[in-house]
Amino acid sequence: MERYGTNYLEERKLVKRWSGPTPALLNLLFTLIVFYATWWFFHDPRGVMRMYTPYVGYMYTRWWLIVMIWMVYLFNFWPFKRKWLESTHPLTKGIVLSAVSVGVLYILIKGFFEGLLGNYGLAYFNPDQLVKLPGITEFFAVEYSCLAILMFAAIASWLSPAWVVAMEEEPWSKLPQPAKGFSMLICTFFLSTIVYFVTMHPHMGILYHPWQSFTSIAPPYWEKFANTVSGNFHVSWIMCCTVVVWLVETIWQRYPFNLIRHPWLRRFALFFGIIAISLAMHFFLYFAQELTWGEAIRGTRRAFAPDWRWLHVGEMAIFFLVPALFLHFYCGNWPKKFSMPVNVLVRTIITLVATIALYIGYYKVSHLFLGTQKGFSHPQQFPMIPMIWLVNIWLVNHWFMDNWPGWKMVPKTVEEIEADHVAHQAEIDDVRWSPSLGAGLGMGALAGVAFYAFTIYALPGLYAAVDILK
Amino acid sequence: MTTKKKEVKRRDFLKGAATGVGVGVFAAMGMYSYSDARKEMFPKVERKQKDIGVCRSIHVTNISETSWFDNATLIGDIKKGGGLLVNQYDYNWPPFGNGKGLGKGSYADGMAKIKEFLPDRLDEAWDVVLENCIHPENAGGYSCLVEMEEMDGNKRKFLLDSGWSYKWMDECFKREGIDTMLRNKEIEALFISHEHFDHYWGLPVTLKYDPEITIYIPEGFYEEGLQYIKDCGHKGEVHTVKNGLFEVAPGFATYVFPVPIICRVYGEQSLYFNIADKGLVSVTGCCHQGIIRFAETAYQEIAYENDNFHGIYGGLHISPFDDWDPKYDDLVISLGKYGFERIGCNHCTGVLCAKKFINAGYPVVEGTAQFRSKDTAYLGNGDTITFG
Numbered sequence: 001m002e003r004y005g006t007n008y009l010e011e012r013k014l015v016k017r018w019s020g021p022t023p024a025l026l027n028l029l030f031t032l033i034v035f036y037a038t039w040w041f042f043h044d045p046r047g048v049m050r051m052y053t054p055y056v057g058y059m060y061t062r063w064w065l066i067v068m069i070w071m072v073y074l075f076n077f078w079p080f081k082r083k084w085l086e087s088t089h090p091l092t093k094g095i096v097l098s099a100v101s102v103g104v105l106y107i108l109i110k111g112f113f114e115g116l117l118g119n120y121g122l123a124y125f126n127p128d129q130l131v132k133l134p135g136i137t138e139f140f141a142v143e144y145s146c147l148a149i150l151m152f153a154a155i156a157s158w159l160s161p162a163w164v165v166a167m168e169e170e171p172w173s174k175l176p177q178p179a180k181g182f183s184m185l186i187c188t189f190f191l192s193t194i195v196y197f198v199t200m201h202p203h204m205g206i207l208y209h210p211w212q213s214f215t216s217i218a219p220p221y222w223e224k225f226a227n228t229v230s231g232n233f234h235v236s237w238i239m240c241c242t243v244v245v246w247l248v249e250t251i252w253q254r255y256p257f258n259l260i261r262h263p264w265l266r267r268f269a270l271f272f273g274i275i276a277i278s279l280a281m282h283f284f285l286y287f288a289q290e291l292t293w294g295e296a297i298r299g300t301r302r303a304f305a306p307d308w309r310w311l312h313v314g315e316m317a318i319f320f321l322v323p324a325l326f327l328h329f330y331c332g333n334w335p336k337k338f339s340m341p342v343n344v345l346v347r348t349i350i351t352l353v354a355t356i357a358l359y360i361g362y363y364k365v366s367h368l369f370l371g372t373q374k375g376f377s378h379p380q381q382f383p384m385i386p387m388i389w390l391v392n393i394w395l396v397n398h399w400f401m402d403n404w405p406g407w408k409m410v411p412k413t414v415e416e417i418e419a420d421h422v423a424h425q426a427e428i429d430d431v432r433w434s435p436s437l438g439a440g441l442g443m444g445a446l447a448g449v450a451f452y453a454f455t456i457y458a459l460p461g462l463y464a465a466v467d468i469l470k
Numbered sequence: 471m472t473t474k475k476k477e478v479k480r481r482d483f484l485k486g487a488a489t490g491v492g493v494g495v496f497a498a499m500g501m502y503s504y505s506d507a508r509k510e511m512f513p514k515v516e517r518k519q520k521d522i523g524v525c526r527s528i529h530v531t532n533i534s535e536t537s538w539f540d541n542a543t544l545i546g547d548i549k550k551g552g553g554l555l556v557n558q559y560d561y562n563w564p565p566f567g568n569g570k571g572l573g574k575g576s577y578a579d580g581m582a583k584i585k586e587f588l589p590d591r592l593d594e595a596w597d598v599v600l601e602n603c604i605h606p607e608n609a610g611g612y613s614c615l616v617e618m619e620e621m622d623g624n625k626r627k628f629l630l631d632s633g634w635s636y637k638w639m640d641e642c643f644k645r646e647g648i649d650t651m652l653r654n655k656e657i658e659a660l661f662i663s664h665e666h667f668d669h670y671w672g673l674p675v676t677l678k679y680d681p682e683i684t685i686y687i688p689e690g691f692y693e694e695g696l697q698y699i700k701d702c703g704h705k706g707e708v709h710t711v712k713n714g715l716f717e718v719a720p721g722f723a724t725y726v727f728p729v730p731i732i733c734r735v736y737g738e739q740s741l742y743f744n745i746a747d748k749g750l751v752s753v754t755g756c757c758h759q760g761i762i763r764f765a766e767t768a769y770q771e772i773a774y775e776n777d778n779f780h781g782i783y784g785g786l787h788i789s790p791f792d793d794w795d796p797k798y799d800d801l802v803i804s805l806g807k808y809g810f811e812r813i814g815c816n817h818c819t820g821v822l823c824a825k826k827f828i829n830a831g832y833p834v835v836e837g838t839a840q841f842r843s844k845d846t847a848y849l850g851n852g853d854t855i856t857f858g
Contacts, residue, residue: 046560050552050573135822137542139549140793206796209822219799230797256489280500287503295512299804301760301787302729307797339481341488348492373555375730380554431489436482443483444490451491452498456511469728 004177005077005085009399011417012086014407023406024330027397030405035393036369039386044371052371053139055146058385062153063108065392066160067101072399073164074188075181086411090404097400113149124148124204133208144207151200151231154314155192158241163188165249166271168263199238203231227298230307232314236286239314239384240278243321248274250328251347255340258428285313291456292463302377312376316359318387323354325391329398330406340427363468375469519773524746525721526619527858530753530783534633534642534851535816536610536842537668537790543608545791547572548733558667558733559694564635565595565671567603575604577694581701589677589703592636599636609635610842611672612785612817615648615657616753618722619858621746626719627657629683630741630784631755633672640675645841645852652679659684661724663755664731664738665695674702682706688726689713690737711739715771721745725767727759740764740784742772745858749778749811756785756818762801765808781812781857783849789820802826814855816848824848 016023042060043052051057071077077085077097085093118126125148130141163169163184172183205216206229212218219229226233248254248270257273260266289309290296296306303309327333327347335346362383367374372381402409412420431437502508538544548554551561551573559566559577566580583602587595600606611633618626629648633639643649651657660676660683663669676683684707685699691710699708717723721744728737741753750772752764759767765779788798802823814835815824824847827834835855836846843850 045552045555046557047552050556052555053549053553054555135541135792137545137791137793139545140791142549143793203796206799207794209794209826220796228797229799229803230795232797276500277496280496280503283503284499287508290508290512294515295509297762297766299760299801300762300766301758301801302763304763304766305760305797305800307800339485339488341485345488345491371555373730373732373734374736375728378555378730378732380732381730431485434479434482436479437486440483440486440488441490441493442486444487444492445494445497446490447487448491448494448496449498450494452495452502460513 003082004075005072005080005082006177008077008082008085009072010420011412012402013410013412013416014403015410016407017405023403027330027403027406028326031390031393031397034397035386035390038393039370039389043385043389046371052385053143053146054380054382054385055143055150058382059109059146059150059153060105061385061388061392062150062157064101064105065388065395066153066157067104067108068392068395068399069157069160070181070185071097071101071104072395073161074184076177078177078181086409090401090409094396094401094404098396109149113152114145118145122148122201122204124207144204148200148204151203151235152192152196154235154238154242155195155199156188158238158245159188159192159195160184161245161249162241162271162274165245165254166274167267170263170267195238199234200231203229203234226310227296227306228310230310232307232311236310236313237278237282240281240285240317241274243317244274244278244281246321247324247348247351251324251333251351252344253333253340253427255344256431259431281317282313285316286310287456288316288459289313291459302379308377315383318384319355319359319362320351321391322358322387324351325394326354327351329394329403339430341431360466360468515770517769518771520715520771521773522715522717522723522742522744523720524621524744524775525719525858526621526623526746527856528619528743528745528751528753529617529856530814530854531615531617531646532816532837532849532851532853532855533613533615533646533648534611534639534841535614535785535849536844536851537612537634537817538608538610539842540608541791543605547604547608554732556733558665558735561733562602562604563667564599564603564606564609567599567601567606569602572604577697581698585701588701589674589681592640592674592678595674596636606635609638610668611635611639611642612669612755613639613642613672614753614784615646615651616741616743618719618743620720627651628718628722629657629660629676630753631663631669632660632676634668634670636672636675639672640678642841642851643675643679649679652676652683655680657683659686659718661685661739661741662687663740664688664758665691665735666731666733666756669755670695670698673698673704677702677704684709686711686716686718686724686739688737688739690726690728690735692734692736713737723772725764725771727763727767729759731756731758742768742774743857744772744774745780747775748858749776749780750774751781751783751857752779754782754784754786756790757787760801761786762804762808779808779810781814781855782810783814783855783857785817786815786819786823788818788823790818792820792822794822798823799826802830806830806832812855812857814849816843816850819848821845821847 040047042049043057045052114126123129125145127141127145131138172180202217202220205212206218222233223229257270293303296309297304298306335343366372560575562572562575566575566577568575568579583598584595613631613633616628681703682705686709689712711726713726713728715723715725723742724739726739730736738758743751745751750768813832837848837850837853839846839850841851
């Protein structure tokens with residue numbers, strides 16, 4: 001039976017063409033050049049297509065990410081055969097697979113959302129329907145429909161990879177492609193639809209005057225605890241889920257959930273664990289803004305508005321994704337020499353430090369290079385877009401091009417694959433319960449709480465000392 | 471043997487500790503970060519209660535609130551020009567058209583075509599504009615006259631903003647007698663709220679009648695904006711007002727907010743008046759910082775009569791393009807808590823928003839919808855309002 005690309009990522013050996021950090025630096029340079037060229041061509045307000053309106057560019061960026069996740073994680077590169085994946089030049093693969101992903105993306109947006117849903121279901125998915133509303137301009141008709149489609153994307157970009165990472169493709173893991181891929185696609189799309197209706201649809205329902213109270217919950221149920229009627233409250237925690245899925249899958253190696261031996265207990269613990277960690281992140285990043293900028297004031301605009309603060313939580317979360325993926329894709333998930341928990345902690349610390357540096361650097365200089373506006377809270381500025389665009393470029397490079405040009409791909413032998421499995425299991429088995437582990441766990445937990453307390457104590461002073469926008 | 475055992479224990483301890491740190495951090499984040507207890511950590515806000523003095527009253531004349539005449543045309547230009555983040559000087563809008571088309575303009579090119587006519591020969595300049603710019607017929611502008619009566623009965627006049635179209639603003643200035651006031655040096659200063667086309671690019675119309683008028687601009691102007699003052703033939707003083715409070719006269723202060731705004735504009739200046747026995751009145755150009763932020767800033771920074779928010783006049787920047795967003799409903803819901811007694815809004819507030827204010831029972835002062843203003847839901851061109 002043709003395996004297509006099942007386990008292709010796991011069973012490929014990426015061999016550095018040069019020793020030391022050269023390949024990582026070369027690929028960083030290469031991908032940054034591609035990023036900047038494509039950013040200028042597609043998104044930049046000074047460029048060619050100027051899709052950073054911002055929602056048009058945002059929508060395509062988010063859905064391109066999801067389409068690539070579908071192609072690689074859900075469909076295992078189907079219908080491309082394993083032999084083609086192993087023998088084709090990375091550049092050719094990159095071009096062909098990217099072209100296919102863009103084709104699927106176009107069909108999805110124009111055919112499914114705008115054409116099918118927008119014409120036969122929810123009018124706000126299609127700008128041509130929206131523009132019939134008295135007073136609405138073509139510009140905002142397009143922006144509103146793109147907003148709705150990308151709100152859907154936020155959910156799908158969490159649930160699609162979560163089904164692979166947390167649910168381990170069950171109950172369809174044994175199915176051949178494309179049955180497995182379609183099963184997971186339909187399941188996660190269905191779940192995304194339900195989550196969309198209870199988190200995002202009420203937002204769209206009060207977007208119009210009068211409020212669409214008979215087709216959505218208006219005002220939305222979250223008004224009291226979110227301090228806003230905006231759906232950005234949900235964008236916030238869902239974006240955190242999207243990021244945490246990838247942290248769990250890459251730099252955390254699914255630790256500590258991989259210690260759970262019972263399969264279904266492990267899967268549900270991981271699925272809901274991702275949500276729990278994300279909610280903690282969601283509340284903390286909002287709190288961090290309160291500590292640095294003061295309490296949010298309902299009804300105001302920009303940096304002091306609760307809706308913007310929630311949105312900014314999602315934006316801050318995305319900054320974590322970039323260094324975490326770089327560490328995983330181009331630094332071999334360094335370090336690996338300690339026990340799994342220590343490796344995970346060190347990688348997390350590296351990611352945290354790099355995230356803070358990236359956040360500061362972005363707000364200091366991005367307006368000079370990306371055609372965006374200076375300041376944190378410009379209503380049309382979404383750092384998520386360039387961050388995810390860069391991640392997309394990296395996914396093309398890592399998934400479709402086997403890290404070319406810094407690396408070359410060599411298929412692993414059966415013995416190497418087996419050795420990998422054994423080594424990974426040994427890493428898991430290495431973490432066994434002992435009184436010392438228990439004592440460490442307790443002390444570590446206390447240290448973690450102390451670190452949190454110190455962080456919230458020091459944040460206002462640190463923020464004032466850095467003065468990012470000057 | 472003993473040594474090996476100790477190493478193993480130390481290793482186990484580290485494994486546990488590394489795991490525990492994560493558990494502790496996330497548990498604390500989740501349990502404390504959105505609890506009511508967190509509010510103990512907020513920095514204590516002490517009201518500075520800066521005394522800016524009092525004035526007896528202010529009278530505002532709306533010279534023009536129609537910054538543009540057709541939303542679809544303006545926003546269509548923005549869409550085709552590359553969106554809301556494009557540098558406003560690049561759209562090829564009047565007066566900086568270079569004839570190269572939408573999104574391909576430049577300040578230098580446009581200015582080179584009209585500089586010789588500024589500020590006196592505006593009709594000739596506008597003829598050039600008509601040949602080179604995108605949709606010059608859609609340009610209008612925002613400007614108002616603020617007449618302040620001091621406690622001793624002395625009256626002082628200030629101009630807030632100078633609109634956009636030379637042609638339209640000149641008509642409006644003549645309609646309201648602003649031209650004569652400027653010629654007679656009755657208006658002592660021009661305050662520019664922010665660098666946006668519809669508030670600032672009509673500067674030569676003010677300078678045509680008084681090239682020596684003192685100008686106050688907010689911190690954050692770009693190079694083109696600063697150069698424009700010179701290129702327009704201004705001969706008076708220019709003051710760049712730093713972020714924060716700036717006292718102008720007893721009972722009158724401005725406040726500059728460092729806010730990023732669409733079309734690559736940064737920083738906005740709004741006006742506060744402390745009316746004797748009444749309270750604070752806020753006069754705004756666009757209020758990109760938000761009227762609630764404006765009110766909260768006043769609460770924290772300055773002392774005002776009866777600790778009372780008396781009134782608002784100006785653009786409140788809610789839905790200038792007839793767009794809407796649920797977050798705007800947050801404003802409609804919360805504005806009532808601030809207890810403004812007279813709300814005179816227009817321009818970028820948006821007609822829909824004004825109607826929502828009226829439906830919510832807020833004391834909106836309605837207008838006459840004359841001189842191309844679109845709706846009576848707010849104060850239109852030529853309408854006036856008095857506070858105090």
